Amino acid sequence: MKSFLTLECLTKTFPARKKEPEYIVFEDVSYTIDKGEFVCIIGHSGCGKSTILNVLAGLDKPSTGYISMDGKEVIGSSLDRGVVFQNYSLLPWLTALQNVVFGVKARFPNKSKIEIKEHSLKYLKMVGLAENVNKKPSELSGGMRQRVSIARAFATHPKLLLLDEPFGALDALTRGNIQDELIKIWGETKQTVFMITHDVDEAILLADKIILMSNGPKACIAEEVIVNLPRPRERGKIIDEEGYYKIRKHLIKFLVERSSDFKGDKRRKTPLIVDPTKEK
Ligand SMILES: Nc1ncnc2c1ncn2[C@@H]1O[C@H](COP(=O)(O)OP(=O)(O)OP(=O)(O)O)[C@@H](O)[C@H]1O
Numbered sequence: 142m143k144s145f146l147t148l149e150c151l152t153k154t155f156p157a158r159k160k161e162p163e164y165i166v167f168e169d170v171s172y173t174i175d176k177g178e179f180v181c182i183i184g185h186s187g188c189g190k191s192t193i194l195n196v197l198a199g200l201d202k203p204s205t206g207y208i209s210m211d212g213k214e215v216i217g218s219s220l221d222r223g224v225v226f227q228n229y230s231l232l233p234w235l236t237a238l239q240n241v242v243f244g245v246k247a248r249f250p251n252k253s254k255i256e257i258k259e260h261s262l263k264y265l266k267m268v269g270l271a272e273n274v275n276k277k278p279s280e281l282s283g284g285m286r287q288r289v290s291i292a293r294a295f296a297t298h299p300k301l302l303l304l305d306e307p308f309g310a311l312d313a314l315t316r317g318n319i320q321d322e323l324i325k326i327w328g329e330t331k332q333t334v335f336m337i338t339h340d341v342d343e344a345i346l347l348a349d350k351i352i353l354m355s356n357g358p359k360a361c362i363a364e365e366v367i368v369n370l371p372r373p374r375e376r377g378k379i380i381d382e383e384g385y386y387k388i389r390k391h392l393i394k395f396l397v398e399r400s401s402d403f404k405g406d407k408r409r410k411t412p413l414i415v416d417p418t419k420e421k
Pocket residue numbers: 155164166184185186187188189190191192193357
């Protein structure tokens with residue numbers, strides 16, 4: 142079976158500036174994602190996670206290499222690929238509902254006004270904002286604004302959803318609640334998700350696979366960690382799973398001890414696939 146999303150030999154180099162030499166962020170990265178998979182990417186600050194995500198979104202171009210989605214080359218941005226950034230990116234003069242409607246209208250130009258409104262409300266309800274749909278972003282809390290961004294992204298049914306640390310700026314309680322909502326909404330829509338996070342617990346809770354990026358420059362995807370824990374997952378219960386701690390330990394050991402090991406001839410062109418739950 143052909144993969145849904147294919148990254149083939151991707152390299153990204155930022156050109157030299159004044160006294161600084163050119164910077165090769167990542168080099169010769171190949172990876173594939175299947176339809177409906179939830180993939181998280183983890184790696185140290187500056188290793189190139191956002192650069193990869195921007196390339197997948199079509200907001201930036203790879204220097205060399207090729208990306209295809211659903212059999213077509215990814216070039217430029219498209220409504221097939223929805224992006225949620227950490228800083229919400231809502232239109233401040235529109236209400237929560239109007240912000241979602243704006244995206245839905247662009248995506249489904251043939252839907253009637255009423256259909257667009259109902260569709261948008263459905264997603265705002267899913268993220269627990271039924272009571273706040275007529276408020277503008279300035280009247281919403283940070284967590285609520287991020288919920289609107291997530292509702293808008295899911296409501297437009299992109300084939301691929303790209304999340305760049307969407308909960309990074311939120312307090313732990315709000316973050317936990319939105320993670321629960323994200324699990325619920327993803328469980329219903331089964332969209333393909335590629336998400337950056339710094340939080341190993343968040344990655345284990347959400348992902349089918351966690352990709353571990355080595356330190357830059359010339360970073361690579363060193364490992365693909367399979368999260369072989371049953372779904373549906375709940376924050377309070379997942380910590381009772383025996384495998385949870387094996388995965389957690391593996392991720393932390395990678396970040397603390399091994400992430401800089403993949404230089405020169407030790408770099409990996411394709412990642413090693415690891416299932417820590419099977420380790421003794
Ligand atoms: N436009 C640019 N011009 C030059 N260098 C850049 C540019 N954008 C990013 N970089 C460099 O590329 C590297 C990777 O940046 P990127 O933002 O992708 O890292 P990251 O893994 O997402 O980091 P963080 O976890 O801190 O967000 C960094 O060294 C950064 O300085």
